[in-house]
Amino acid sequence: MRRTIISPGRRSELSLLIFSTFVSVLGMALVCVAMQQMPLRALRVTAVSAGFILTAMLLQVGGKSRDRLLLPCASLLCGIGIVVLWRINPDLASRQILWMLLGLSAMVGIYLLVDDVRDLAPYKYTAGAVALGLLIITMVAGRESHGARLWLGVDGYFMFQPVELAKILMALFLAGYVAEKGDIIRASMRPGVFLSGFKHMGPLLLVVLFFLGVFVAQRDLGAAVLFLGLFVAVSYLATGRKTYALLSLILFAGGMVGAYYLFGHVRQRFDIWINPWADPTGNGYQILQGLFALGSGGLTGVGLGHGFPGTIPAAETDMVYAVIGEEMGLAGTLAVLLLYVLVVARSFDLGMRARNQFASLLATCLGVVFALQTLVITGGVLRLIPLTGITMPFISYGGTSIVVNFIALGLLLAVSRDAVSEETDPKLRDGRTD
Amino acid sequence: MALGMAFGIIILVAKYLFLGLIYLFLYWAFKGLFAQMGSEARSAPQVPAAAAPVPAAQPTLVPSPAATLPGTVPAFAPAPVRTRASLLVGDAGESSLSQGETIELTAAVTIGRADDNGVVVKDKFCSGHHALIFLQGGQRLLRDRGSTNGTFHNGQRVTTDVALRDGDRVGIGTAVFEYHAGTQ
Numbered sequence: 264m265r266r267t268i269i270s271p272g273r274r275s276e277l278s279l280l281i282f283s284t285f286v287s288v289l290g291m292a293l294v295c296v297a298m299q300q301m302p303l304r305a306l307r308v309t310a311v312s313a314g315f316i317l318t319a320m321l322l323q324v325g326g327k328s329r330d331r332l333l334l335p336c337a338s339l340l341c342g343i344g345i346v347v348l349w350r351i352n353p354d355l356a357s358r359q360i361l362w363m364l365l366g367l368s369a370m371v372g373i374y375l376l377v378d379d380v381r382d383l384a385p386y387k388y389t390a391g392a393v394a395l396g397l398l399i400i401t402m403v404a405g406r407e408s409h410g411a412r413l414w415l416g417v418d419g420y421f422m423f424q425p426v427e428l429a430k431i432l433m434a435l436f437l438a439g440y441v442a443e444k445g446d447i448i449r450a451s452m453r454p455g456v457f458l459s460g461f462k463h464m465g466p467l468l469l470v471v472l473f474f475l476g477v478f479v480a481q482r483d484l485g486a487a488v489l490f491l492g493l494f495v496a497v498s499y500l501a502t503g504r505k506t507y508a509l510l511s512l513i514l515f516a517g518g519m520v521g522a523y524y525l526f527g528h529v530r531q532r533f534d535i536w537i538n539p540w541a542d543p544t545g546n547g548y549q550i551l552q553g554l555f556a557l558g559s560g561g562l563t564g565v566g567l568g569h570g571f572p573g574t575i576p577a578a579e580t581d582m583v584y585a586v587i588g589e590e591m592g593l594a595g596t597l598a599v600l601l602l603y604v605l606v607v608a609r610s611f612d613l614g615m616r617a618r619n620q621f622a623s624l625l626a627t628c629l630g631v632v633f634a635l636q637t638l639v640i641t642g643g644v645l646r647l648i649p650l651t652g653i654t655m656p657f658i659s660y661g662g663t664s665i666v667v668n669f670i671a672l673g674l675l676l677a678v679s680r681d682a683v684s685e686e687t688d689p690k691l692r693d694g695r696t697d
Numbered sequence: 698m699a700l701g702m703a704f705g706i707i708i709l710v711a712k713y714l715f716l717g718l719i720y721l722f723l724y725w726a727f728k729g730l731f732a733q734m735g736s737e738a739r740s741a742p743q744v745p746a747a748a749a750p751v752p753a754a755q756p757t758l759v760p761s762p763a764a765t766l767p768g769t770v771p772a773f774a775p776a777p778v779r780t781r782a783s784l785l786v787g788d789a790g791e792s793s794l795s796q797g798e799t800i801e802l803t804a805a806v807t808i809g810r811a812d813d814n815g816v817v818v819k820d821k822f823c824s825g826h827h828a829l830i831f832l833q834g835g836q837r838l839l840r841d842r843g844s845t846n847g848t849f850h851n852g853q854r855v856t857t858d859v860a861l862r863d864g865d866r867v868g869i870g871t872a873v874f875e876y877h878a879g880t881q
Binding site: 275279282283285286289290292293296297331332335336339343563564566567591592594595598601602605608609612 | 708709711712713714715716718719720721722723725726727729730
């Protein structure tokens with residue numbers, strides 16, 4: 264009897280997935296017609312959608328209940344991403360489809376491999392060390408591209424961006440550390456005493472500062488902002504004190520001001536942000552082209568395939584939001600933002616549901632990573648904050664970024680299985696406290 | 698010329714359809730998100746109640762409506778009055794029921810929010826097909842039908858069929874019922 268009652272949720276996940284397939288195909292058809300390509304090529308996007316549907320069915324085999332909302336949202340984001348990329352460069356889009364399929368298999372692998380998310384907790388220091396190691400190796404032996412050493416691998420064979428992977432590893436480390444030390448931190452805090460409990464927060468701060476040093480040396484400002492933001496969030500999660508969040512924010516602001524005076528490239532980014540018109544054909548070119556694209560898009564856009572994404576530098580990665588704004592207008596950009604809101608809100612929701620601290624913190628940290636990435640890049644393109652190179656989850660072109668986003672999704676799904684199964688089984692619930 | 702115009706109109710319609718469909722997706726997805734968030738908000742405070750040895754967190758029933766039931770007032774009943782087994786609404790919570798309302802039970806009664814139930818409970822935290830109370834081997838059994846927020850028997854979440862005894866409390870959604878076996 265139970266089985267039959269559970270199934271409606273599954274049906275609605277499937278129907279949402281099929282619906283997102285339909286939307287993606289429609290978008291692809293519009294692009295193909297506008298670019299005078301065979302409309303049948305639009306069906307290529309169904310490879311990704313079919314992958315999602317297949318994945319959803321595959322993850323059902325175990326029979327355990329899990330989250331039903333993340334996959335449809337990711338599917339639509341990927342669909343929109345492929346549509347926009349196809350519009351910019353069909354070859355890149357085709358490659359992106361392959362990356363997404365690879366990412367989906369990685370996600371299934373993570374989901375099936377990680378039986379209980381808590382099994383990952385003992386590897387927190389390993390995760391942190393691997394992240395740091397990867398970044399240092401990149402700094403020393405990495406390949407340079409666009410003035411920053413961000414790539415690792417052998418030219419022409421296999422290249423990847425360690426910083427993308429470091430995000431997930433960092434989330435694992437922070438979640439593991441705070442899950443273990445959280446009680447001690449909170450117990451050592453005295454009400455009303457400023458900075459009590461610092462003894463256990465200190466090491467965390469040191470690690471984060473070390474990472475920041477690496478990023479600054481690598482000139483990877485986007486990652487620096489992301490990691491600092493993650494630390495602000497975690498320090499609040501660990502202590503539940505606004506003092507810590509405020510302190511981290513002050514640290515954040517102080518770091519920004521310091522970086523402005525210490526590093527030429529930071530100053531340059533900042534100056535471009537304040538006044539891109541100072542050098543409209545040089546430094547300010549990228550952001551201005553993006554703003555023009557957003558402006559010409561208006562409320563509902565010029566229509567898919569009718570814009571000029573070729574005039575925006577890095578349109579397929581950092582500036583992809585401007586292309587969405589031009590061809591789909593304010594309506595399109597808001598819709599994409601709302602899709603991210605769904606993913607992030609769902610992650611936080613899972614974080615609140617999860618019955619053990621590690622799973623809870625991990626889901627929240629991953630949600631924070633998604634949120635910060637989205638805010639930093641969309642804010643940069645819209646000139647709300649200085650533009651820093653960071654990928655838009657599931658939309659920007661980039662193999663590492665796509666695969667890592669799917670791994671994060673797999674971890675979230677694993678947390679959801681944990682949260683839901685404990686919820687439905689009170690016997691398990693009582694014995695399980697971390 | 699006319700063909701070109703018709704084509705243009707189709708493309709224009711498709712453009713707005715594309716955006717519209719994305720928003721339709723968002724509407725459904727957000728509805729799903731909020732529906733599940735709400736369920737968690739409700740079930741969270743129920744956890745300590747289920748874990749506690751004494752089901753104190755379930756609201757205690759007001760004695761006065763119980764006294765109006767003939768079956769529970771032996772002093773005023775010189776001869777046993779035949780009464781049917783019933784559910785008394787002890788605490789209506791946020792549901793459509795009203796406190797003190799008595800619901801007579803038949804051999805099998807389904808409880809839920811959907812209209813095809815024997816007892817329809819309009820409550821945000823009640824599932825469409827929430828629970829079932831049925832007669833088997835002279836016992837009345839309570840079964841949870843896979844509800845989102847659970848069915849509670851004297852404060853314990855119901856996982857397998859449980860036998861109801863006179864005076865037992867049944868929690869469904871925000872409402873709490875008191876079971877009366879009757880004299881049948």
